Amino acid sequence: MRPERPQPTVLLELYRTMLLIRRFEERVYFLFLEGEIPGTLHQCQGQEAVATGVCDALEAGDWITSTHRPHGHALAKGVSPRAAMAELYGKETGCCRGRGGSMHLGDPDVGMLPAIAIVGGGNTVVTGLGLAFKLGRTGQVAACFFGEGATNEGAFHEGLNFAAVQQLPVVFVCENNLYGASTPWERVSLVPSVAARAGAYGVTAQVVDGMDVVAVRRAASTAVAAARAGQGPTLLECATYRFVGHSRSDARGYRSRVEEDEWRLRDPIVGLRHQLLEEGAADEAAFDAVGGEVDAVLDDAVEFARSSPDPDPAELLADAYA
Amino acid sequence: MRPERPQPTVLLELYRTMLLIRRFEERVYFLFLEGEIPGTLHQCQGQEAVATGVCDALEAGDWITSTHRPHGHALAKGVSPRAAMAELYGKETGCCRGRGGSMHLGDPDVGMLPAIAIVGGGNTVVTGLGLAFKLGRTGQVAACFFGEGATNEGAFHEGLNFAAVQQLPVVFVCENNLYGASTPWERVSLVPSVAARAGAYGVTAQVVDGMDVVAVRRAASTAVAAARAGQGPTLLECATYRFVGHSRSDARGYRSRVEEDEWRLRDPIVGLRHQLLEEGAADEAAFDAVGGEVDAVLDDAVEFARSSPDPDPAELLADAYA
Amino acid sequence: MPTPETPRGTRRLTIAEALREAVAEEMRRDESVFLIGEDIGIEGGFGGAFGVYLGLTDEFGHERIVDTPISEKAIAGAAVGAALMGFRPIADMQYSDFLFECMDELVNQAAKMRLMSGGRLSVPLVMRAPVGASVRGAQHGQSPESYFAHVPGLKVVCVSDAYHAKGLLKSAVRDDNPVLFFEHKLLYGTKGREQAGGLDLTAEVPEEEYLFPIGQAVVKRAGGDVTLVATHVSLYRCLAVADELSAAAGIECEVIDPLTLLPLDTETLWASVRKTGRLVIVHEDTLTGGWGAEVAARAADECLYALEAPIKRVAALDVPIPYAPVLEQAVVPSVERIETAVREVCA
């Protein structure tokens, strides 16, 4: 039985979100090189389908936790490009008022915790979100993003097991991009798939093509529905790839250009575009329109960030305590 | 193919070790109630077959790590009853010169680290022993004892995975006595067996009857041989039961007397005794002799501990640093 | 120690009983309060490592008393997450020594989430943890409160009697910040009595509800010659020394229980030091880098000119806690070591 295909409008919206993430990341990289954005960057070009598909399966009242690589998750969950960009600029108008930065993007108003840049850090914290939703009988769900590298942390183990025994409404979303920084997965695990670890906790797992936003969305919807119905956590392993370096200064010497090229052929944005064209669900004009919109949004976001005020150091001490 | 049965002399020796542990624990409990032994106690009556079977499968040059419940492991690995008893008394002649105590029994001379009383603590440290043996090409093996409760710690996960990917000569020995303090295993795990977790790391696991010292010894021998041959770690899950409370003040209200009685019928010492009698491998006189020997050893140990000097506080500061 | 406002109806309670009341009252008052930890609510179990929660499951059930696997990271992480969602978890660490298993959740998550969110989120959790040497060896005898008194974003409370234990735990539950709440094993109740040197381990606790504020020290004994600042068991040793020196040498010690280490009530402390000119700090956490160093350092900045003698610290020796009772006693601050220090600064 072939699962139902989303409506064209939905697909175009998914396309839009992925494109927004991609172009956001490209702008940010350029602005970083220009010296406008300080610090360091962990970008997600190539992985847009995971953030987009999962967040689209969530309701507005649901929450996500994220990682050192949070830009895509933030935009997909609805953090405004202005607030995200201003945060990267370290401005008072940023979603964390410039206190968080690239690795801690988040916005309570759209259901995203400040991203946790400790690998695996979100995997225990998310259980508390689930516990709150369960105790409060709110019907909310929490999704936890993490990389395959994070599954070697004790936090992965403790978080997943606790969520399982408490049957918490949590979806664990592993973005398996094959590398943790420079380290290939097969050097740090004897099992080929992350999903193979779910059985240790009595948790259902599914491997998904993380370059196919529709497949991700479908699997996520099932997992979210199960969580909302009180059936406990699911582990989704999304097979994906980051097209760029681990962080801004990474020459990617630990992987081959052939491998990169193969994965680039599976670009989730290009793929969806081809499908929509083939299905006749959208034409070039529609894509141009989306591209134009996205560019306008980003122009505006950059302008907003640039022209926003710096935070006031005098207010800083007030931020340590409630 | 029925595995080969050990020689009667070996079996009698296993019997002797288990009896030594049992009677040591009984004495210690009495001496504790009498106020001679300070602190607290975590005892292992009922679990003797695991310590005995595993340590008998090890060579003298192999090492073990242990837990908050280490008395049986210590005696089985060869810590002298004198040195163990004196340690419980907090005497200078103890195996850790009175610095360690009940929860940190150990003796480098017989290949036992000071026991680690942090649940799961040994599970990462043991990988360093394995790494040392691998790097040094010494052919040694390390065995790590831990309870089923410890398998919910991040340390279990990180230690087992690291040992697996490095193919370290380590045997992970889980004493599954069904409870972690007052908490039944089924309340803290959705999977019924600890062994079911080994697959997550590509590690071979085996469930063993932990009340049958011969079965434990056999499984341990296989695991030790594999480790020594460079085939990496094995996880042994030994199904066992502690006949006594978790620690000295435990009224065991969280489990039924029926359950306790059923397990007592499987007493590993009584079981081996029956077998040996049935097989004609030993007679009552032989058991009496062993019992007499063990009692004499323990009389001597207690006398030794009592008459040993206290440590000198003046020497204490020298113990923090090498 | 009842304060002047203590109302008529009081009983004598142990710290364990007072904490139990505090938990129950807060859970009744506020649906968002829940308990989480190991071996806290199992039927026929222990009600926590030191029995503080005994009986609470009957009233509050297993949903609000969350028994966990042995997974300190999950306990602390879940507490952080639930607190971020507006709940008020009371998390339980069986021994404070195990806090090292969830330092990331406490130091990197609980303490930083507020800042990282630009002040938009808060983390109202309480983590209870027993400290103190009680012949259990190096991994069950630490007093690690100083590690946490170094973490901006956390609050740190140390309680020494039932009255303040109850009032402070209730305040901690209502505080919008993560509070580390340290109790001493030997002070829970009658069991520790002998080891604690025969102290009466009960205190008068009002029948009526009350709070005691975080960040307020109390003067347990007034005196004009020297200021002693101490927590937990060391506090009682200081009080014993004070009585002894008053009788034997006419030295009048002012003994202060800071109760909160972070933030520190320097107003109360410095008022005393300005009066006495002498300061001795006593704690069972180890000396070097212990919280006594912070008190001394701030005194040496903020009231140096009031000092008439060197500032002395009496603390656990800089070694892991050894097992043998004779060694353990040599490590923790004894009445003798405290007395020597006080005599020294008063000489």
Next chain:
Amino acid sequence: MPTPETPRGTRRLTIAEALREAVAEEMRRDESVFLIGEDIGIEGGFGGAFGVYLGLTDEFGHERIVDTPISEKAIAGAAVGAALMGFRPIADMQYSDFLFECMDELVNQAAKMRLMSGGRLSVPLVMRAPVGASVRGAQHGQSPESYFAHVPGLKVVCVSDAYHAKGLLKSAVRDDNPVLFFEHKLLYGTKGREQAGGLDLTAEVPEEEYLFPIGQAVVKRAGGDVTLVATHVSLYRCLAVADELSAAAGIECEVIDPLTLLPLDTETLWASVRKTGRLVIVHEDTLTGGWGAEVAARAADECLYALEAPIKRVAALDVPIPYAPVLEQAVVPSVERIETAVREVCA
């Protein structure tokens, strides 16, 4: 800073280069030395988060350069276990912020095994960890050395230049105790130069082998008016302030790099304080409970009568490190804040 004994043949090296040499020399010298950590030896990889190990796999191979999963507990636990068996691991933490993930292994195991074994075992490991704010936010900008300076059984080293970095790392490898070895991100080499304020981040390092002892402070600049004690980047800010104040106000600062925080070289420190009568301590770890408190507390005990002014500490403000450069700069000790403190005590 070359010491008087520095032999003829020297080169200018960055700290990263000097550390790389130290590691290579020790690995050549002693078969029991090995490296363990994340992303340290992967072909085409980073050679550690700050490139310290670049190229070493070619010489030493993957057996002695153990690339691990992202498992800090396993890294630290394996280092402890191997050290107990007589090996001398150099473990790598990519950022010191992640040390909180393996506090149990460091505080409860590494630091206590010697005592728990009755002095029969030792734990000769080194754990390297970069500290410091560099616009990476709250979880990648801490300077957590003070947590470890509170752990009996550990030694704690902070290096500020290539000469001492090399000499101390070699000593740390040979030390029979667990040594936490902290380096500052902005001081590794040319990359940090701009952020570090245009400092020359190289120092003269002899061609020949040398060691620099753990537990020895160095006087980086002599002066008679006030003693400044500082590590890492703060040290250079102090030196800048010293030059400035000498020229502008005739105040002569004596600037001391303690290099080892545990054990502390109080002999060198107090000699200076007895001379100057004034003490300012500067560090990028947060103020409350930071290692400066210990220095101040010991001064207030051991040389109180030499003090002519309150002891000042200039440290990171008591907040998590914020991201925005303007905020981060307000948090870490700046030249301005140091100068103000020095002027205050000299007023």
